[in-house]
Every structure is written in structure tokens, then in C-alpha cells.
Amino acid sequence: MKGSLLRIQAVAWSTLMEALRQKVLWVLALFAVIMIASSIYFADFTFEREFKFIKDVGSASISVLGLLTAMIGAAQLIPTEIERRTIYTTMSKPVFRFEFLLGKYFGLLSLITLMVLGMSVIFFGVVLVHEQIYVAEITAGAAAADWSPEQVRMVEDILEQSRDFGMVQAILLLWARLALVESIALLLSTVATSSIFIIFASVVIYIIGHLQSVAREAWAEVMTENWMLGAFSAVIAWLVPNFQSFSIIDEILAGETISWAYVSQIFSYSVFYTLIVLLASGLIFEEREL
Amino acid sequence: MKLKLIAGLLLLVWGLSKSGWEAGIDKERRLIVHGQDVPLDVNTRDLLGQELSLALLGGFRGMAATSAWMSLTGAWENKEWTRVKAMADLATTIQPKMVLFWEHGAWHLAWNASIDMETYSRQANQSRAEIEARLWIEEGRDMLLRGLQVHPNKAALYLRLADIYWQRLGDYETAADYYLQASQKEGAPAYAERFVGIALEKAGKNQEAYDYFCQLWEQVKTEPKSSQPPWQNVKRIMMELEEKLQVPEGERVF
Numbered sequence: 001m002k003g004s005l006l007r008i009q010a011v012a013w014s015t016l017m018e019a020l021r022q023k024v025l026w027v028l029a030l031f032a033v034i035m036i037a038s039s040i041y042f043a044d045f046t047f048e049r050e051f052k053f054i055k056d057v058g059s060a061s062i063s064v065l066g067l068l069t070a071m072i073g074a075a076q077l078i079p080t081e082i083e084r085r086t087i088y089t090t091m092s093k094p095v096f097r098f099e100f101l102l103g104k105y106f107g108l109l110s111l112i113t114l115m116v117l118g119m120s121v122i123f124f125g126v127v128l129v130h131e132q133i134y135v136a137e138i139t140a141g142a143a144a145a146d147w148s149p150e151q152v153r154m155v156e157d158i159l160e161q162s163r164d165f166g167m168v169q170a171i172l173l174l175w176a177r178l179a180l181v182e183s184i185a186l187l188l189s190t191v192a193t194s195s196i197f198i199i200f201a202s203v204v205i206y207i208i209g210h211l212q213s214v215a216r217e218a219w220a221e222v223m224t225e226n227w228m229l230g231a232f233s234a235v236i237a238w239l240v241p242n243f244q245s246f247s248i249i250d251e252i253l254a255g256e257t258i259s260w261a262y263v264s265q266i267f268s269y270s271v272f273y274t275l276i277v278l279l280a281s282g283l284i285f286e287e288r289e290l
Numbered sequence: 291m292k293l294k295l296i297a298g299l300l301l302l303v304w305g306l307s308k309s310g311w312e313a314g315i316d317k318e319r320r321l322i323v324h325g326q327d328v329p330l331d332v333n334t335r336d337l338l339g340q341e342l343s344l345a346l347l348g349g350f351r352g353m354a355a356t357s358a359w360m361s362l363t364g365a366w367e368n369k370e371w372t373r374v375k376a377m378a379d380l381a382t383t384i385q386p387k388m389v390l391f392w393e394h395g396a397w398h399l400a401w402n403a404s405i406d407m408e409t410y411s412r413q414a415n416q417s418r419a420e421i422e423a424r425l426w427i428e429e430g431r432d433m434l435l436r437g438l439q440v441h442p443n444k445a446a447l448y449l450r451l452a453d454i455y456w457q458r459l460g461d462y463e464t465a466a467d468y469y470l471q472a473s474q475k476e477g478a479p480a481y482a483e484r485f486v487g488i489a490l491e492k493a494g495k496n497q498e499a500y501d502y503f504c505q506l507w508e509q510v511k512t513e514p515k516s517s518q519p520p521w522q523n524v525k526r527i528m529m530e531l532e533e534k535l536q537v538p539e540g541e542r543v544f
Contacts, residue, residue, distance in 0.1 A: 238305030
């Protein structure tokens with residue numbers, strides 16, 4: 001067991017290092033530019049709207065950059081190894097195929113985690129800078145003890161927006177969504193050979209995943225009217241993850257208080273789903289002709 | 291081939307068994323996003339359309355709502371009121387839980403659009419301008435009523451609705467009712483409870499206004515805030531009401 005973990009770790013480490021050598025983390029600089037530019041652009045609004053807009057831009061940027069990394073990265077994990085024939089060198093060593101696959105997955109997931117952490121630090125940094133600007137404007141640099149009750153109330157309102165602990169929940173769910181998307185792209189890469197096809201199929205599954213809840217609740221009724229459409233809906237309901245459940249991230253960023261119990265329910269759903277998909281990927285990859 | 295079959299079976303079994311879990315997650319999500327759990331029914335086209343449009347945004351709902359709101363701000367500056375309404379409707383549909391969208395959207399319609407119609411109207415005559423203005427006020431009111439279905443406990447929406455009835459429709463009695471509802475919600479500003487009585491008095495409901503103020507004064511008379519200007523104003527109104535209603539000397543508060 002320990003030996004297996006070490007082999008997975010070795011493959012993961014080499015995958016992460018290879019990605020870092022390709023300067024994938026430059027994406028953080030791009031994110032920083034987007035955040036700073038948007039925060040300057042939104043500076044004319046009231047603090048309530050400005051914080052909402054900055055949070056939305058931040059969350060959308062983390063999602064887009066993370067999804068691109070997860071889909072493109074995972075789509076290249078196996079096909080590139082086969083194309084370059086480096087997989088034969090690895091397979092000639094005492095490494096099981098399943099360990100190789102898990103190592104690849106966790107290597108890319110480590111990169112995604114680093115990116116999400118880096119982007120979150122920049123995101124919180126921009127929010128805190130704006131918080132300080134607003135507090136300084138309202139209090140005119142006076143010491144906290146000298147603030148009027150109105151100033152205290154306004155500062156409390158700003159801090160409620162800027163130090164919203166819900167943002168941690170949002171980041172956690174963003175990461176869980178990326179981990180799930182990566183596992184699906186990896187599953188596709190165990191059956192397909194073309195990276196472009198894998199990326200395209202991942203995007204389609206991601207989009208359809210947002211309609212999964214509609215398909216799940218409607219397929220039986222649709223089946224009575226049109227069996228083909230009903231069967232198609234049933235396939236979506238059974239085989240595609242419910243990505244719409246992650247839409248709660250927008251509510252969290254809008255200031256809605258969401259219980260940790262609910263967040264952990266969605267988080268554990270995506271972790272469990274990811275494990276099932278990884279297991280299926282491993283089984284398929286065992287029989288794949290290299 | 292055998293392992294591939296097992297993988298397919300694994301995904302299928304998981305797919306069939308996960309439905310209950312997903313349904314539970316969706317039930318709570320709808321409660322949070324829409325403020326109510328309405329089970330999807332293919333016959334309820336509105337809700338289905340709303341769910342589909344939310345789904346098609348593919349996880350970028352907040353950003354789409356923000357874009358709609360930015361577009362609304364541009365339309366407001368150009369006095370394109372139909373576009374203002376369309377963008378406010380879009381933002382509130384995409385992200386109904388954002389109180390700010392309901393509140394500010396209604397303000398744009400009931401004040402900015404309607405006053406523009408009244409003051410700078412391109413209408414042929416004054417009656418026509420007043421009808422147009424009234425329509426915009428009603429659009430703002432309806433937006434808030436829809437917002438209250440999602441946010442039945444938000445004081446800000448009740449206050450805005452009360453302001454519309456007071457300032458734009460001249461219906462003080464209904465305004466008093468909404469100020470009262472606002473004052474009973476968490477986070478309501480202190481003035482809401484005073485405005486109930488003032489609105490009742492403006493509606494000509496002098497006895498109701500006096501009875502209400504008597505109750506209110508009983509609660510605050512020993513507190514330091516009763517000597518502050520807002521409460522001194524209440525005191526003045528109560529004294530005037532005592533005169534109007536000819537309250538016997540022994541029963542008067544002041």
C-alpha cells in the first residue's frame with residue numbers, strides 16, 4: 001500500500017513539475033490583471049455594488065481559468081504521453097496503470113489547487129484593498145475611538161461585505177467543481193485519442209451538467225410523450241453530474257448565508273462522484289491498448 | 291472488455307443511485323435561489339424556463355447578473371426606460387436573491403422613469419404623460435411585490451414599497467401598512483415604526499394614528515431617545531391629534 005502511494009506521488013510530482021516548467025502559473029498574473037482592472041472599472045459604484053461586482057468577476061475568472069486548465073490539462077495527460085511514447089518508459093517500470101492514472105490526476109489537481117490558492121490570495125487582496133479605501137474615506141483617517149455611531153455602522157456594513165466568511169465556502173466549491181471536471185476529462189482521455197475531442201466533449205458534458213436537474217425530474221414524464229427524448233433525458237440524468245448544484249456559489253457571493261452542512265453535502269457529492277469516475281477510468285485504462 | 295463492462299456498470303449503478311442525493315441537494319438549492327421549493331413540472335413553463343435559463347449560464351450566473359446590471363446603469367443614463375426595465379427583470383430573474391436588484395430596479399422604474407415621463411415627457415398632452423408615469427410607478431410596485439415573494443423578511447423591500455405608496459401613489463393607508471410590516475422585520479431602520487403613525491395621520495385615519503402613537507410612546511417615553519428631534523416631532527403630532535380628536539383632558543398623554 002505504501003509503495004503504491006509512493007509511486008502515485010512520484011507520477012503526480014513529475015506531472016506537476018512538467019506543468020510548472022511550461023509556466024502554467026503565468027495564469028496567476030493574468031488573473032491579477034483582470035482583478036485589478038475590474039476593481040478600477042467598478043470604482044464608481046456604491047461599496048455594496050462594487051464588492052458584489054468584484055466578487056462576481058473574481059469568481060468567474062477563477063472558474064474560467066480553472067476550467068480551461070482542468071479540461072485542456074486533463075485532455076493532454078494520456079494522449080500526449082502516448083503520442084510522445086513516454087508512457088512506455090513509465091509502464092516498463094513497476095508501476096500499475098491505475099497508479100499511473102491516479103498520479104497524473106493528482107499531479108494536475110495539485111496544479112489546479114496551487115492556481116486556485118494563488119488566485120484566491122489575489123482576490124482577497126483586492127477586496128481588502130478596497131475595504132481599506134472605503135473605510136479611510138468614511139472615517140477620514142480618524143482613530144476608531146473617535147468614530148461617530150453612523151461611521152461605526154457604515155464601517156460595519158463594509159466589513160460585512162469584505163470579510164464575508166462565505167467567500168471561503170465559495171472557493172472550496174469552485175475547487176470541488178474543478179476536481180470533478182478534471183476527473184471527467186480524464187475518463188474521456190482513457191477512451192479517446194484526440195485531445196480536441198476530449199476538450200470538446202468535456203465542455204459539452206459541463207454544459208449539459210447544468211441541465212441535469214431538469215432532465216432528472218422530467219425524463220419519466222417526457223418518456224410518455226416522446227420516448228426518444230425521454231431516453232435521452234434519462235441518459236443525461238443517470239450519467240452526467242449535477243453541475244447546477246454548484247450554482248449556489250453565486251448566492252454565497254451575493255451575501256446569502258449558506259450552512260456549512262449544505263456546503264459539505266455538495267462538496268462530498270463532488271468528491272464521491274470524482275472517486276467513482278476515477279475508479280471507472282482506472283478500469284477502462286487497464287484494458288486500453290497502448 | 292470485461293473491465294470496460296464493469297466500468298460501464300459501475301457508472302450506471304452510481305447514476306441510478308445518486309438521484310435521491312441530487313434531489314435533496316436541488317430541493318435546498320431551489321429554496322435558497324428562488325426562495326421557495328417548487329418541484330419542476332414540465333407544465334409550469336415559467337419556472338422551467340427560469341431553471342433552463344439559469345442552467346444555460348453554466349455557472350456564471352453572478353457574472354451574467356452583474357453584466358445585466360451594468361447594462362441597466364447605461365440605459366438609465368440614456369433614459370432608455372424600456373431597456374432599464376428589461377435589464378432589471380433579467381438581473382432579478384438570473385439572481386433573485388440579490389435584494390439590491392429588486393430595490394434599485396423598482397426605484398429606477400417608480401421614480402426615475404415615471405418622473406421623466408411626468409417632467410420631460412414627449413407625450414402629446416399632460417393626461418397621456420400622467421398615464422405613462424402611472425404605468426411606470428406600477429411597474430416598480432409590481433417588481434417589489436415579486437421581490438417580496440422571494441424575500442418575505444427583507445425590511446428594505448417593504449420600505450421601498452411603502453415609499454412608492456406614499457410618495458408616488460398618494461395611498462397613505464397602504465403605505466402605513468407596509469411601514470408597519472417593515473418595522474417588524476429584522477434590520478428595519480428606526481424611522482419605519484414612526485412613519486406608520488405619520489402615514490395613518492396623512493390618510494385621515496386620525497383615531498388609528500393616535501392609538502398607534504400612544505402605544506409607541508408608551509414604549510419609548512422613559513428612554514433618552516424620546517427627547518431627540520424625531521420623537522419630539524411625534525410628540526407634536528400627538529398633541530395636534532389630541533386637539534383634532536378632542537381627547538378629554540384626563541385621557542391625554544400630553
